[in-house]
Amino acid sequence: QVQLVESGGGLVQAGGSLRLSCAASGRTLSNYAVGWFRQTPGKEREIVAATSWNGGSTIYADSVKGRFTISRDNAKNTVYLQMNSLKPEDTALYYCAANVAITVVAAAYRYWGQGTQVTVSS
Numbered sequence: 001q002v003q004l005v006e007s008g009g010g011l012v013q014a015g016g017s018l019r020l021s022c023a024a025s026g027r028t029l030s031n032y033a034v035g036w037f038r039q040t041p042g043k044e045r046e047i048v049a050a051t052s053w054n055g056g057s058t059i060y061a062d063s064v065k066g067r068f069t070i071s072r073d074n075a076k077n078t079v080y081l082q083m084n085s086l087k088p089e090d091t092a093l094y095y096c097a098a099n100v101a102i103t104v105v106a107a108a109y110r111y112w113g114q115g116t117q118v119t120v121s122s
């Protein structure tokens with residue numbers, strides 16, 4: 001069992017930056033790929049970025065390429081999402097999730113955090 005807790009969300013102006021953290025407890029996060037997803041009311045959860053267990057492979061949604069960076073520190077059992085040049089359309093509830101293999105498919109992820117809200121004002 002892996003427990004995930006997201007933090008770092010908040011209100012920021014367009015063009016600003018935030019860094020989200022996904023901290024794990026229970027089992028070591030180094031055994032898992034981790035994805036960041038986001039969701040807005042009435043829409044399905046969508047992939048933002050994902051990283052393999054060792055960070056060797058990463059995936060980004062086209063909408064965030066060049067602006068967001070996913071990274072991990074397995075010694076700290078934490079995965080990060082650095083978000084730069086934020087846009088109002090990035091406003092969403094952001095979740096991290098863990099899975100045995102990297103994938104963009106939300107349904108494949110077994111463990112989920114509760115989410116952290118990101119709001120970008122124009």
